[in-house]
Amino acid sequence: MMTEIETSSRSTTPLQGHLARVSEMLARHRLVEKLAHDEAHQHQDVVDSLVHRQNLAELQREIDKLHPADVAHILDALPPEDRLSVWHLVKADRDGEILLEVSDSVRESLLADMDAPEILAAAEQLDADELADLAEDLPDDVVHELMQRLDAPEREQLRSAMSYEEDQVGAIMDFEMITIREDVTLEVVLRYLRFMKEIPEQTDKLFVVNSENVLTGVLPLKWLLVNDPARMVSEVMAVDANTFHPDEDVVETAQAFERYDLISAPVVDVDGRLIGRLTIEAMVDVIREESDAETLSRGGLREDEDIFASVWKSLRNRWTWLAINLVTAFIASRVIGLFEGSIEKLVALAALMPIVAGIGGNSGNQTITMIVRALALGQVSPSSAKRLLRKEVGVAVLNGLIWGGVIGLVAWLLYGSAALGAVMTAAMTLNLLLAALMGVLIPMTLIRFDRDPAMGASVMITALTDSGGFFIFLGLATLFLI
């Protein structure tokens, strides 16, 4: 086993290397623990506990060397017992940073293992905007205690950040920004920065504000660097920055960051007063989370699942979707039930009907994927909806005639009935038409009622093309064949 790990760690990325090394140490640690337990009666406890402690010390050194994000990654990838062993080795002053980096479900499990003083110690290392991210997972009394310990402006920041919805700019802005006045020279700004000794991460521009804290412009660091230090900030700064408001939608804001290649941007209130800052780092998280949420909901999962979650937790995460699917499958089953008489007379119908339903679902999902994407990118206007519908109907009719024709021919050859083949082709075409219509109308309707079309659209279309496909095929067959 040792050899295997060593081979694999050589051929993989550094990150997987870290994980392999930590896993190996944990395995050794468990072995020693087991030996200690087995040989306890031989009074070798002292020696064993020494070996044990040596092992843990080595593991701790390994962990101390790692970037907080890498420790978080290892915690995410370890089974619960090992996860806690490693977590206990993390230096208290790094707890906060690492808690911010682990996945939601793992954060819950780590916080559950910590007592109030430990959580408070971890929280002390964090800024107000970072605390806001943690706060919802913390017990109320800890949050209260935390509030007490902050100074007034920080408390105000934390309260403000917590007052916004998760999908609003206000919830993800930070407060680490450098503000300057416009009536000074660049030389003064340069001296001020040297005096500050530190510039926050992801700072590519300084914010210029007046005495009322109203944002009057931004000064990119690169302009500060290439311009003559004798010039005034007001001459060099740009006035029309990309500014955002705290109640804006984070997904649209992230799209703006992507479009205009921003690194940071100011957040202002209705009066134009500077209240915070957005960074590309937070935006990348938004983009990643958006894509994750879509993947999860498309796969029928309610939320992110700790891969080592208990069976019970997994069940709860998956039940909603299974239950919905059970209902739609049951409806489809009852549609078939309507035609049991026909199936009894012509049993080939039972074998052929899933093809009609399946291809309809597939084609409907193709249409809906394209439309949902175009809607998310803001590419569909009411005037283009009609045009889209016409195109999708064209695609559906052609697909129906071609693929339906092929499968109709196969059905004719298999069951020796040209009429059965013709019904098959007609049913396929009609169900593809239904899929196209619904594939356009469902997302358009969801968005009209301000619902997210990515959620649930796929389930709905599949339910419709299943029940609809069975009904169309068995109905046509009953009319023309029975």
Place this chain on the structure above:
Amino acid sequence: MMTEIETSSRSTTPLQGHLARVSEMLARHRLVEKLAHDEAHQHQDVVDSLVHRQNLAELQREIDKLHPADVAHILDALPPEDRLSVWHLVKADRDGEILLEVSDSVRESLLADMDAPEILAAAEQLDADELADLAEDLPDDVVHELMQRLDAPEREQLRSAMSYEEDQVGAIMDFEMITIREDVTLEVVLRYLRFMKEIPEQTDKLFVVNSENVLTGVLPLKWLLVNDPARMVSEVMAVDANTFHPDEDVVETAQAFERYDLISAPVVDVDGRLIGRLTIEAMVDVIREESDAETLSRGGLREDEDIFASVWKSLRNRWTWLAINLVTAFIASRVIGLFEGSIEKLVALAALMPIVAGIGGNSGNQTITMIVRALALGQVSPSSAKRLLRKEVGVAVLNGLIWGGVIGLVAWLLYGSAALGAVMTAAMTLNLLLAALMGVLIPMTLIRFDRDPAMGASVMITALTDSGGFFIFLGLATLFLI
């Protein structure tokens, strides 16, 4: 209609406002064109063409004001004729930038409308790394001509960028970076920057190289700003930068940018020589494209589709997946065909069988979504595979007994046969078990053979749970009920 557009533009984001305004102007432009055509016999051509020209001039002014990314967005969202009208109004010196921003399918349609001199003029505005992105869409003779016009180092850069696969770091690195020597003071660096007059976008650090162009460190701009100008670069710079190699995978590189919150990073060759630079901007594109590709492939689309693409183009984009699904649906149909005798005797089987298949597919997709995600995040090691399998089997058995029990009960009540209900429950449980096993094994196997588990895994599991579900249910029914 005017009112509607104005109302909607007030309540939407600026970007949708641009689109609405351009669409309105185009509508007016088309109206004038139509009038000009209708009234041509009345010899009012001169007046009309004046109005026409005035209209276009106004539209052009509107477009000139927009950021290239916004023009690209409008082009993406317009139907083909309007798209070309707007494209012809874009100033030639902005063509290049805008071509980089539009979606792949729209870029193709715009390039198809340009002749060689126009393309060459557009290309002249671009850097070597940007040209490399366009080059694959250009006719060979244009690429050849382009190469001739570049100076030697640029030609070398273009050739180098084009020599890498799309998913390699070498294909997305750029060459705009500032290099400095370590044996000078920060004061000298500051003066050098002022002398350069311009610092490339997304520059958060300068690269320190020796006389052989080997990277010896990086100097973040913020350290340059906060440190005493009299200090040497060698004292202030950091030695252990996150460096990348041109043959590394872009997706893993983007994950590193996310993890370590990087803005830019150096790319070095095997000898440590600096050959290029990666920026967060390019990485955000990678993250977005990765998520897009997954959405599209999950939805059964081969590639990004221009929503106004011709019916014929759409058909080709969707045929592969429809054909694969037709084959798997046909196999499932033949499995049912094996049991036609049983269905003839007990027609309830036909109505119930899609439930077993459907829930199996749903559950399998839940498992596979979770595992593919964990694999992509590097959270699954060979040692955790067994553990995962055990958990998924547990979830499947419980789900099977519970949901299978419910549906078994319903079947009993509906058809008055306890035995049928029992077969239903047993078949559900077994199919969910199959779904769990395959949901773990398919992605694990795909990754073992270095295939992307996100591609195709969902189709495979659905095919297996369909055919498998029919076989298990009809097989059990034939054994125990017929």
